[in-house]
Amino acid sequence: MTLVLTGLEISVYTRIVRMALAEKYLRYSFVEADPFAEAPDPALLRMNPFRRVPVLSHDGFAIFETNAILRYLDAAFPEPALVPHTPRAAARMAQVMGIVDCYGYWPLVRQVFSHRVLAPLSGDKPVEDQIGQGLQAAIPVLGALERIAEEGIQLNGHDISLADMFLAPMIDYFQMAPEGRDMLEVHGCLCDWWHQVRRRRSFEATRPAFAGPLT
Ligand SMILES: N[C@@H](CCC(=O)N[C@@H](CS)C(=O)NCC(=O)O)C(=O)O
The missing domain is CATH 1.20.1050.10 (Glutathione S-transferase Yfyf (Class Pi); Chain A, domain 2)
Incomplete structure:
Protein backbone atom coordinates (compact mmCIF):
# COMPACT_ATOMS: atom_id res chain seq x y z
CA MET A 1 0.00 0.00 0.00
CA THR A 2 1.48 3.33 -1.05
CA LEU A 3 0.24 6.74 -0.04
CA VAL A 4 1.84 9.79 -1.62
CA LEU A 5 0.86 13.29 -0.55
CA THR A 6 1.78 16.15 -2.85
CA GLY A 7 1.69 19.49 -1.09
CA LEU A 8 3.51 22.41 0.42
CA GLU A 9 4.75 22.41 4.01
CA ILE A 10 3.27 25.81 4.88
CA SER A 11 -0.07 25.12 3.17
CA VAL A 12 -2.96 24.84 5.61
CA TYR A 13 -4.91 22.51 3.32
CA THR A 14 -1.88 20.24 3.07
CA ARG A 15 -1.63 20.23 6.86
CA ILE A 16 -5.30 19.27 7.18
CA VAL A 17 -4.58 16.06 5.28
CA ARG A 18 -1.33 15.49 7.18
CA MET A 19 -3.21 15.75 10.47
CA ALA A 20 -5.76 13.17 9.31
CA LEU A 21 -2.97 10.84 8.17
CA ALA A 22 -1.29 11.26 11.56
CA GLU A 23 -4.52 10.63 13.46
CA LYS A 24 -4.85 7.37 11.55
CA TYR A 25 -1.17 6.46 12.04
CA LEU A 26 -0.70 6.14 8.27
CA ARG A 27 2.73 6.30 6.70
CA TYR A 28 3.12 8.23 3.48
CA SER A 29 5.68 9.89 1.27
CA PHE A 30 5.58 13.62 0.89
CA VAL A 31 6.30 15.32 -2.43
CA GLU A 32 6.79 19.07 -2.24
CA ALA A 33 4.98 21.15 -4.89
CA ASP A 34 4.58 24.92 -4.76
CA PRO A 35 1.24 26.05 -6.21
CA PHE A 36 2.24 29.69 -5.69
CA ALA A 37 5.39 29.46 -7.84
CA GLU A 38 5.44 31.76 -10.88
CA ALA A 39 6.14 28.93 -13.28
CA PRO A 40 3.40 26.30 -12.97
CA ASP A 41 4.68 22.91 -11.83
CA PRO A 42 3.75 20.58 -14.75
CA ALA A 43 3.49 17.54 -12.47
CA LEU A 44 1.04 19.37 -10.17
CA LEU A 45 -0.99 20.65 -13.13
CA ARG A 46 -1.31 17.12 -14.48
CA MET A 47 -2.73 15.98 -11.14
CA ASN A 48 -4.86 19.03 -10.45
CA PRO A 49 -5.92 21.34 -13.30
CA PHE A 50 -6.74 24.00 -10.70
CA ARG A 51 -3.09 23.94 -9.57
CA ARG A 52 -3.87 23.60 -5.90
CA VAL A 53 -2.42 21.45 -3.18
CA PRO A 54 -2.87 18.93 -1.65
CA VAL A 55 -3.22 15.91 -3.91
CA LEU A 56 -3.26 12.42 -2.39
CA SER A 57 -2.42 9.32 -4.37
CA HIS A 58 -3.27 5.87 -2.98
CA ASP A 59 -1.74 3.05 -5.04
CA GLY A 60 -1.94 5.32 -8.08
CA PHE A 61 -5.52 6.55 -7.40
CA ALA A 62 -5.12 10.33 -7.23
CA ILE A 63 -7.58 12.67 -5.48
CA PHE A 64 -7.61 16.45 -5.14
CA GLU A 65 -9.96 18.63 -3.04
CA THR A 66 -9.25 18.31 0.65
CA ASN A 67 -12.79 17.35 1.63
CA ALA A 68 -12.75 14.48 -0.89
CA ILE A 69 -9.32 13.36 0.30
CA LEU A 70 -10.43 13.30 3.94
CA ARG A 71 -13.63 11.41 3.19
CA TYR A 72 -11.69 8.90 1.14
CA LEU A 73 -9.10 8.39 3.89
CA ASP A 74 -11.79 7.84 6.47
CA ALA A 75 -13.61 5.32 4.28
CA ALA A 76 -10.47 3.47 3.16
CA PHE A 77 -8.83 3.44 6.61
CA PRO A 78 -11.74 3.38 9.06
CA GLU A 79 -9.82 3.27 12.35
CA PRO A 80 -9.90 5.51 14.24
CA ALA A 81 -13.09 6.93 12.73
CA LEU A 82 -12.94 10.65 11.97
CA VAL A 83 -16.58 10.93 10.84
CA PRO A 84 -19.09 10.74 13.70
CA HIS A 85 -21.85 8.13 13.55
CA THR A 86 -24.77 10.20 14.81
N1 LIG B 1 -10.42 23.65 -2.70
C1 LIG B 1 -9.06 23.26 -2.48
C2 LIG B 1 -8.29 24.43 -1.89
C3 LIG B 1 -6.83 24.10 -1.71
C4 LIG B 1 -6.00 25.38 -1.65
O1 LIG B 1 -6.51 26.51 -1.84
N2 LIG B 1 -4.72 25.20 -1.42
C5 LIG B 1 -3.82 26.33 -1.44
C6 LIG B 1 -2.64 26.12 -0.52
S1 LIG B 1 -3.16 26.17 1.18
C7 LIG B 1 -3.28 26.48 -2.85
O2 LIG B 1 -2.93 25.50 -3.46
N3 LIG B 1 -3.24 27.71 -3.33
C8 LIG B 1 -2.72 28.02 -4.60
C9 LIG B 1 -3.32 29.28 -5.17
O3 LIG B 1 -4.12 29.92 -4.48
O4 LIG B 1 -2.99 29.59 -6.32
C10 LIG B 1 -9.02 22.06 -1.51
O5 LIG B 1 -9.97 21.88 -0.77
O6 LIG B 1 -8.06 21.29 -1.56
Whole structure:
Protein backbone atom coordinates (compact mmCIF):
# COMPACT_ATOMS: atom_id res chain seq x y z
CA MET A 1 0.00 0.00 0.00
CA THR A 2 1.48 3.33 -1.05
CA LEU A 3 0.24 6.74 -0.04
CA VAL A 4 1.84 9.79 -1.62
CA LEU A 5 0.86 13.29 -0.55
CA THR A 6 1.78 16.15 -2.85
CA GLY A 7 1.69 19.49 -1.09
CA LEU A 8 3.51 22.41 0.42
CA GLU A 9 4.75 22.41 4.01
CA ILE A 10 3.27 25.81 4.88
CA SER A 11 -0.07 25.12 3.17
CA VAL A 12 -2.96 24.84 5.61
CA TYR A 13 -4.91 22.51 3.32
CA THR A 14 -1.88 20.24 3.07
CA ARG A 15 -1.63 20.23 6.86
CA ILE A 16 -5.30 19.27 7.18
CA VAL A 17 -4.58 16.06 5.28
CA ARG A 18 -1.33 15.49 7.18
CA MET A 19 -3.21 15.75 10.47
CA ALA A 20 -5.76 13.17 9.31
CA LEU A 21 -2.97 10.84 8.17
CA ALA A 22 -1.29 11.26 11.56
CA GLU A 23 -4.52 10.63 13.46
CA LYS A 24 -4.85 7.37 11.55
CA TYR A 25 -1.17 6.46 12.04
CA LEU A 26 -0.70 6.14 8.27
CA ARG A 27 2.73 6.30 6.70
CA TYR A 28 3.12 8.23 3.48
CA SER A 29 5.68 9.89 1.27
CA PHE A 30 5.58 13.62 0.89
CA VAL A 31 6.30 15.32 -2.43
CA GLU A 32 6.79 19.07 -2.24
CA ALA A 33 4.98 21.15 -4.89
CA ASP A 34 4.58 24.92 -4.76
CA PRO A 35 1.24 26.05 -6.21
CA PHE A 36 2.24 29.69 -5.69
CA ALA A 37 5.39 29.46 -7.84
CA GLU A 38 5.44 31.76 -10.88
CA ALA A 39 6.14 28.93 -13.28
CA PRO A 40 3.40 26.30 -12.97
CA ASP A 41 4.68 22.91 -11.83
CA PRO A 42 3.75 20.58 -14.75
CA ALA A 43 3.49 17.54 -12.47
CA LEU A 44 1.04 19.37 -10.17
CA LEU A 45 -0.99 20.65 -13.13
CA ARG A 46 -1.31 17.12 -14.48
CA MET A 47 -2.73 15.98 -11.14
CA ASN A 48 -4.86 19.03 -10.45
CA PRO A 49 -5.92 21.34 -13.30
CA PHE A 50 -6.74 24.00 -10.70
CA ARG A 51 -3.09 23.94 -9.57
CA ARG A 52 -3.87 23.60 -5.90
CA VAL A 53 -2.42 21.45 -3.18
CA PRO A 54 -2.87 18.93 -1.65
CA VAL A 55 -3.22 15.91 -3.91
CA LEU A 56 -3.26 12.42 -2.39
CA SER A 57 -2.42 9.32 -4.37
CA HIS A 58 -3.27 5.87 -2.98
CA ASP A 59 -1.74 3.05 -5.04
CA GLY A 60 -1.94 5.32 -8.08
CA PHE A 61 -5.52 6.55 -7.40
CA ALA A 62 -5.12 10.33 -7.23
CA ILE A 63 -7.58 12.67 -5.48
CA PHE A 64 -7.61 16.45 -5.14
CA GLU A 65 -9.96 18.63 -3.04
CA THR A 66 -9.25 18.31 0.65
CA ASN A 67 -12.79 17.35 1.63
CA ALA A 68 -12.75 14.48 -0.89
CA ILE A 69 -9.32 13.36 0.30
CA LEU A 70 -10.43 13.30 3.94
CA ARG A 71 -13.63 11.41 3.19
CA TYR A 72 -11.69 8.90 1.14
CA LEU A 73 -9.10 8.39 3.89
CA ASP A 74 -11.79 7.84 6.47
CA ALA A 75 -13.61 5.32 4.28
CA ALA A 76 -10.47 3.47 3.16
CA PHE A 77 -8.83 3.44 6.61
CA PRO A 78 -11.74 3.38 9.06
CA GLU A 79 -9.82 3.27 12.35
CA PRO A 80 -9.90 5.51 14.24
CA ALA A 81 -13.09 6.93 12.73
CA LEU A 82 -12.94 10.65 11.97
CA VAL A 83 -16.58 10.93 10.84
CA PRO A 84 -19.09 10.74 13.70
CA HIS A 85 -21.85 8.13 13.55
CA THR A 86 -24.77 10.20 14.81
CA PRO A 87 -26.61 12.33 12.23
CA ARG A 88 -26.33 15.50 14.28
CA ALA A 89 -22.63 15.22 15.00
CA ALA A 90 -21.97 14.36 11.34
CA ALA A 91 -24.00 17.40 10.27
CA ARG A 92 -22.10 19.70 12.62
CA MET A 93 -18.79 18.29 11.41
CA ALA A 94 -19.76 18.97 7.78
CA GLN A 95 -20.97 22.43 8.76
CA VAL A 96 -17.63 23.32 10.38
CA MET A 97 -15.77 22.08 7.30
CA GLY A 98 -18.01 24.15 5.02
CA ILE A 99 -17.70 27.29 7.14
CA VAL A 100 -13.92 27.02 7.29
CA ASP A 101 -13.55 26.25 3.60
CA CYS A 102 -16.00 28.82 2.23
CA TYR A 103 -15.76 31.69 4.70
CA GLY A 104 -12.72 31.09 6.92
CA TYR A 105 -9.68 30.33 4.79
CA TRP A 106 -9.49 33.61 2.94
CA PRO A 107 -9.81 36.07 5.84
CA LEU A 108 -8.02 34.04 8.52
CA VAL A 109 -5.15 32.76 6.41
CA ARG A 110 -4.80 34.73 3.20
CA GLN A 111 -5.62 38.13 4.64
CA VAL A 112 -4.69 38.21 8.35
CA PHE A 113 -1.92 35.58 8.57
CA SER A 114 -0.37 36.19 5.15
CA HIS A 115 -0.14 39.92 5.64
CA ARG A 116 0.61 40.19 9.37
CA VAL A 117 2.89 37.15 9.79
CA LEU A 118 4.12 35.78 6.48
CA ALA A 119 4.79 39.03 4.61
CA PRO A 120 7.32 40.35 7.18
CA LEU A 121 9.02 36.94 7.30
CA SER A 122 9.50 37.19 3.53
CA GLY A 123 10.71 40.81 3.77
CA ASP A 124 7.43 42.19 2.34
CA LYS A 125 5.31 45.00 3.72
CA PRO A 126 1.92 43.92 5.10
CA VAL A 127 -1.08 45.49 3.38
CA GLU A 128 -2.99 46.88 6.36
CA ASP A 129 -6.27 47.12 4.42
CA GLN A 130 -6.15 43.39 3.79
CA ILE A 131 -5.64 42.71 7.50
CA GLY A 132 -8.52 45.03 8.39
CA GLN A 133 -10.84 43.36 5.87
CA GLY A 134 -9.77 39.92 7.05
CA LEU A 135 -10.46 40.75 10.70
CA GLN A 136 -13.89 42.10 9.78
CA ALA A 137 -14.75 38.99 7.76
CA ALA A 138 -13.47 36.77 10.58
CA ILE A 139 -16.13 38.07 13.02
CA PRO A 140 -19.07 35.97 11.73
CA VAL A 141 -16.77 32.98 11.12
CA LEU A 142 -15.54 32.86 14.72
CA GLY A 143 -19.06 33.65 15.93
CA ALA A 144 -20.56 30.67 14.06
CA LEU A 145 -17.78 28.35 15.23
CA GLU A 146 -18.18 29.55 18.82
CA ARG A 147 -21.88 28.61 18.75
CA ILE A 148 -20.99 25.12 17.51
CA ALA A 149 -18.28 24.70 20.15
CA GLU A 150 -20.70 25.95 22.82
CA GLU A 151 -23.31 23.37 21.79
CA GLY A 152 -20.63 20.76 22.48
CA ILE A 153 -21.44 18.03 19.93
CA GLN A 154 -18.36 18.94 17.88
CA LEU A 155 -15.29 21.08 18.57
CA ASN A 156 -15.36 19.85 22.15
CA GLY A 157 -11.71 18.75 22.27
CA HIS A 158 -12.40 15.04 22.72
CA ASP A 159 -14.78 13.81 19.99
CA ILE A 160 -12.19 14.34 17.29
CA SER A 161 -13.42 14.45 13.70
CA LEU A 162 -12.58 15.88 10.30
CA ALA A 163 -13.91 19.20 11.65
CA ASP A 164 -10.91 19.44 14.00
CA MET A 165 -8.52 18.63 11.15
CA PHE A 166 -10.04 21.38 8.99
CA LEU A 167 -10.09 24.07 11.63
CA ALA A 168 -6.89 23.60 13.66
CA PRO A 169 -4.33 24.60 10.99
CA MET A 170 -6.33 27.74 10.12
CA ILE A 171 -6.74 28.83 13.75
CA ASP A 172 -3.04 28.16 14.31
CA TYR A 173 -2.10 30.63 11.57
CA PHE A 174 -4.76 33.15 12.58
CA GLN A 175 -3.62 33.24 16.22
CA MET A 176 -0.03 33.94 15.15
CA ALA A 177 -1.22 37.46 14.34
CA PRO A 178 -1.66 39.46 17.59
CA GLU A 179 -5.04 40.72 16.37
CA GLY A 180 -6.11 37.16 15.60
CA ARG A 181 -5.07 35.95 19.04
CA ASP A 182 -7.02 38.79 20.69
CA MET A 183 -10.11 37.95 18.65
CA LEU A 184 -9.85 34.24 19.47
CA GLU A 185 -9.52 34.95 23.19
CA VAL A 186 -13.01 36.46 23.45
CA HIS A 187 -14.55 33.24 22.08
CA GLY A 188 -14.40 31.14 25.24
CA CYS A 189 -15.61 27.75 23.97
CA LEU A 190 -13.55 27.96 20.78
CA CYS A 191 -10.56 28.91 22.91
CA ASP A 192 -11.11 25.86 25.14
CA TRP A 193 -11.22 23.70 22.01
CA TRP A 194 -8.03 25.34 20.70
CA HIS A 195 -6.12 24.69 23.91
CA GLN A 196 -7.01 21.00 23.71
CA VAL A 197 -6.52 20.40 20.00
CA ARG A 198 -3.13 22.10 19.90
CA ARG A 199 -1.80 19.46 22.29
CA ARG A 200 -2.60 16.58 19.94
CA ARG A 201 0.28 14.64 18.45
CA SER A 202 -1.20 15.12 14.96
CA PHE A 203 -1.16 18.88 15.46
CA GLU A 204 2.34 19.13 16.90
CA ALA A 205 3.86 16.71 14.39
CA THR A 206 2.53 18.68 11.42
CA ARG A 207 3.39 22.21 12.53
CA PRO A 208 5.46 23.89 9.78
CA ALA A 209 9.11 24.44 10.73
CA PHE A 210 8.96 28.24 10.35
CA ALA A 211 6.33 28.43 13.12
CA GLY A 212 8.60 27.01 15.84
CA PRO A 213 7.16 25.67 19.09
CA LEU A 214 3.70 26.89 20.08
CA THR A 215 3.77 29.52 22.83
N1 LIG B 1 -10.42 23.65 -2.70
C1 LIG B 1 -9.06 23.26 -2.48
C2 LIG B 1 -8.29 24.43 -1.89
C3 LIG B 1 -6.83 24.10 -1.71
C4 LIG B 1 -6.00 25.38 -1.65
O1 LIG B 1 -6.51 26.51 -1.84
N2 LIG B 1 -4.72 25.20 -1.42
C5 LIG B 1 -3.82 26.33 -1.44
C6 LIG B 1 -2.64 26.12 -0.52
S1 LIG B 1 -3.16 26.17 1.18
C7 LIG B 1 -3.28 26.48 -2.85
O2 LIG B 1 -2.93 25.50 -3.46
N3 LIG B 1 -3.24 27.71 -3.33
C8 LIG B 1 -2.72 28.02 -4.60
C9 LIG B 1 -3.32 29.28 -5.17
O3 LIG B 1 -4.12 29.92 -4.48
O4 LIG B 1 -2.99 29.59 -6.32
C10 LIG B 1 -9.02 22.06 -1.51
O5 LIG B 1 -9.97 21.88 -0.77
O6 LIG B 1 -8.06 21.29 -1.56
